[in-house]
Amino acid sequence: MSSKKVVVGLSGGVDSSTAAYLLKKDGYDVSAVTVVNFNGGEEAAKDAAKVAQYLSINHIILDYKKIFKEKIKDMFVNEYLSGRTPNPCLICNREVKWGALMKVKEDTGADYIATGHYARVVKYGPTGRLAVKMSDDITKDQTYILSYLTQQQLMCTIFPLGGYTKKQVREIAGNAGIMTSQKPDSQEICFIPDKDYAAFIQDYTGKESISGNYVDMQGNVIGRHKGIIHYTIGQRKGLGVSFGRHMFVNSINAEKNEIVLGSNEELFKKEVYADKINFMAIEDIKEPLRAEAKIRYAHKKAACTVYPVDSGFIKCVFDEPQRAAAPGQAVVVYDGDYCLLSGIIEKKPKNSI
Numbered sequence: 001m002s003s004k005k006v007v008v009g010l011s012g013g014v015d016s017s018t019a020a021y022l023l024k025k026d027g028y029d030v031s032a033v034t035v036v037n038f039n040g041g042e043e044a045a046k047d048a049a050k051v052a053q054y055l056s057i058n059h060i061i062l063d064y065k066k067i068f069k070e071k072i073k074d075m076f077v078n079e080y081l082s083g084r085t086p087n088p089c090l091i092c093n094r095e096v097k098w099g100a101l102m103k104v105k106e107d108t109g110a111d112y113i114a115t116g117h118y119a120r121v122v123k124y125g126p127t128g129r130l131a132v133k134m135s136d137d138i139t140k141d142q143t144y145i146l147s148y149l150t151q152q153q154l155m156c157t158i159f160p161l162g163g164y165t166k167k168q169v170r171e172i173a174g175n176a177g178i179m180t181s182q183k184p185d186s187q188e189i190c191f192i193p194d195k196d197y198a199a200f201i202q203d204y205t206g207k208e209s210i211s212g213n214y215v216d217m218q219g220n221v222i223g224r225h226k227g228i229i230h231y232t233i234g235q236r237k238g239l240g241v242s243f244g245r246h247m248f249v250n251s252i253n254a255e256k257n258e259i260v261l262g263s264n265e266e267l268f269k270k271e272v273y274a275d276k277i278n279f280m281a282i283e284d285i286k287e288p289l290r291a292e293a294k295i296r297y298a299h300k301k302a303a304c305t306v307y308p309v310d311s312g313f314i315k316c317v318f319d320e321p322q323r324a325a326a327p328g329q330a331v332v333v334y335d336g337d338y339c340l341l342s343g344i345i346e347k348k349p350k351n352s353i
Contacts, residue, residue: 005112006112006158008031008057009101010059012034012045013185014169014182015118018116019116019160020114021172032052037064037092048061062100072088073204077201084328094149094153101115119134119146121159129283130151198227209228211225212224212228213256214241217261231252233252239261267324268323272315272325273346274331274346276312277342280339280341285314285341288307289305289306292335293332293334304317331344
């Protein structure tokens with residue numbers, strides 16, 4: 001039995017509650033931290049407090065609303081206004097959640113931090129570096145949104161749920177009498193529960209979105225859109241104009257306030273570029289690398305070759321064309337179940353081959 005100290009991120013949901021329970025059952029000295037990131041997060045914090053009390057573990061609540069606004073909300077809004085489709089969870093995990101947990105770990109002298117994510121921390125044999133490895137429950141695997149964690153963060157991280165399915169986790173929580181055992185899963189972006197991103201951005205900025213032109217792939221004006229924040233790459237529904245055939249958002253030009261529409265077939269591309277690379281299982285990439293990659297959270301891994309490109313970019317060339325790679329999303333590269341690296345999808349850099 002271990003007497004090591006661990007700080008658990010306790011969100012008030014079934015996953016983090018069960019993670020805390022399992023660690024305590026394994027003999028860890030468990031304490032819990034709930035990070036309140038936005039107005040409305042206090043309700044989840046109340047659930048977390050009830051769980052902590054039930055498990056008889058020390059619990060603190062941190063008000064991170066200011067930090068979350070600066071690091072996540074501002075970024076999210078600016079990305080959408082720039083015609084991009086961000087995934088705030090990657091940055092939030094590294095900068096906010098792990099930032100808070102690591103600070104409490106240092107302040108309290110704890111040995112580890114833990115969360116209720118579905119993944120594992122393992123050593124990658126070929127390099128000896130740490131990596132996140134995919135969960136046993138592929139339908140809940142969260143390595144995609146954990147792919148921006150650093151080696152320093154992984155060194156002290158435990159994922160107790162990596163070997164369980166969601167069904168098993170709910171059963172464990174139910175059998176243990178944990179009151180969150182049947183609590184619904186959180187969905188989409190946590191600070192926009194109604195999924196109306198455009199309304200959130202307008203309210204956040206105090207500005208109405210500005211309408212502009214739909215153009216076809218040749219640049220011809222074919223209609224009017226209601227503002228670029230209402231659209232993302234690959235979208236078909238909600239265009240508000242009848243074109244006599246299915247049209248899809250192919251790209252967004254924020255400078256011209258234009259939405260480029262095309263066919264579904266034109267959304268498929270073999271090449272995806274990315275920068276802001278976080279190397280995980282590997283330290284660098286100097287030669288072409290055979291791997292698999294995902295270009296969004298729910299995307300199925302697809303075979304590709306990854307090439308280093310000047311100016312810190314990488315290029316993923318997929319064996320088969322992939323649909324709707326959106327600038328701002330992450331491309332996450334895998335060797336089997338191991339996360340090798342991740343980066344933020346960008347348009348093709350100038351002067352690249």
